[in-house]
Amino acid sequence: MVSVVVHNPEWFLRTDIVFSAISIFVSLLVAAVSFRSWFVIKRLRYLAWSLAFLTLSGAFFTRMFANLVPSTDPFYSLTFYVGYGLHIVGTIFAFLTLFIVANKMENPRVMALFYLLIIPAIFLSASYFFSFYIITTIITAMLAATYLQHALKVKRFSSFCVFSAFLMLFLAHVQFLLSSLDKVFYFSASISQLLAFVLFLITIIKVLKS
Amino acid sequence: MRRNKQDIIYDMLVAVQSKGGTILPTHLLYKSNLSHSKMKDYLAELMSKELLEYVEVNDKQKIRMTEKGFKFLQSLRKLREFTDAFGI
Numbered sequence: 001m002v003s004v005v006v007h008n009p010e011w012f013l014r015t016d017i018v019f020s021a022i023s024i025f026v027s028l029l030v031a032a033v034s035f036r037s038w039f040v041i042k043r044l045r046y047l048a049w050s051l052a053f054l055t056l057s058g059a060f061f062t063r064m065f066a067n068l069v070p071s072t073d074p075f076y077s078l079t080f081y082v083g084y085g086l087h088i089v090g091t092i093f094a095f096l097t098l099f100i101v102a103n104k105m106e107n108p109r110v111m112a113l114f115y116l117l118i119i120p121a122i123f124l125s126a127s128y129f130f131s132f133y134i135i136t137t138i139i140t141a142m143l144a145a146t147y148l149q150h151a152l153k154v155k156r157f158s159s160f161c162v163f164s165a166f167l168m169l170f171l172a173h174v175q176f177l178l179s180s181l182d183k184v185f186y187f188s189a190s191i192s193q194l195l196a197f198v199l200f201l202i203t204i205i206k207v208l209k210s
Numbered sequence: 211m212r213r214n215k216q217d218i219i220y221d222m223l224v225a226v227q228s229k230g231g232t233i234l235p236t237h238l239l240y241k242s243n244l245s246h247s248k249m250k251d252y253l254a255e256l257m258s259k260e261l262l263e264y265v266e267v268n269d270k271q272k273i274r275m276t277e278k279g280f281k282f283l284q285s286l287r288k289l290r291e292f293t294d295a296f297g298i
Contacts, residue, residue, distance in 0.1 A: 037288075040282075
């Protein structure tokens with residue numbers, strides 16, 4: 001039996017929705033700037049980057065929508081499972097695409113292998129919750145490592161912001177994993193995730209002001 | 211470091227802008243650090259896209275950046291900042 005377990009403290013539910021809304025806004029902004037970049041020089045990786053952030057915003061939206069439905073609603077269970085299911089698949093697809101683009105992978109068979117290995121891992125797992133956060137923790141750790149290398153090479157404020165954002169995302173996903181032990185970790189994870197998106201926002205503001 | 215096409219176009223447009231939007235072809239050749247034949251190819255492309263144009267100033271032929279060229283340079287600046295930040 002596959003189960004979706006969420007360790008969200010009830011007192012935090014409304015604030016969590018606001019945090020999700022901020023993440024959606026920032027993701028859409030990054031997607032828009034990346035799409036505009038693709039429009040200028042027509043390089044496919046900008047389009048893929050835009051698609052990844054667009055998917056990420058969609059993933060946050062489905063989770064936010066699932067949280068908005070009251071438990072008394074007759075469609076609560078269905079909304080909850082569909083909302084969180086889409087959130088899980090969307091987030092993994094988005095993070096994987098970011099990893100593939102950030103590492104400039106071009107071999108389509110290698111890319112297909114990445115996607116194909118992860119999707120069954122999620123569906124064959126006994127717990128969506130653990131397999132999801134373990135996978136996202138690994139991918140965000142790899143993304144943070146990629147961007148640490150990039151920031152040290154480029155040595156620019158915006159590249160350090162992007163590295164810090166992925167580092168915060170990694171820390172957030174580690175804390176989401178720990179939230180099964182104590183619900184306070186869910187709160188600290190959400191704060192870390194919000195900080196990550198604030199850092200993305202600072203980067204995009206710097207890009208738009210250049 | 212080897213420049214790609216985008217870098218060369220950016221350097222050429224920045225060179226024109228640094229001279230107030232109008233530059234002598236010889237100065238552009240020097241500032242963009244290209245061979246004569248390469249610069250001719252790039253100039254033809256930038257002219258066909260209406261980013262640059264030839265003008266006569268005091269009986270001298272000069273290269274001028276168009277309004278579209280200034281806007282494209284602005285977009286390229288944002289693109290470079292975005293590329294540097296996200297490493298894509």
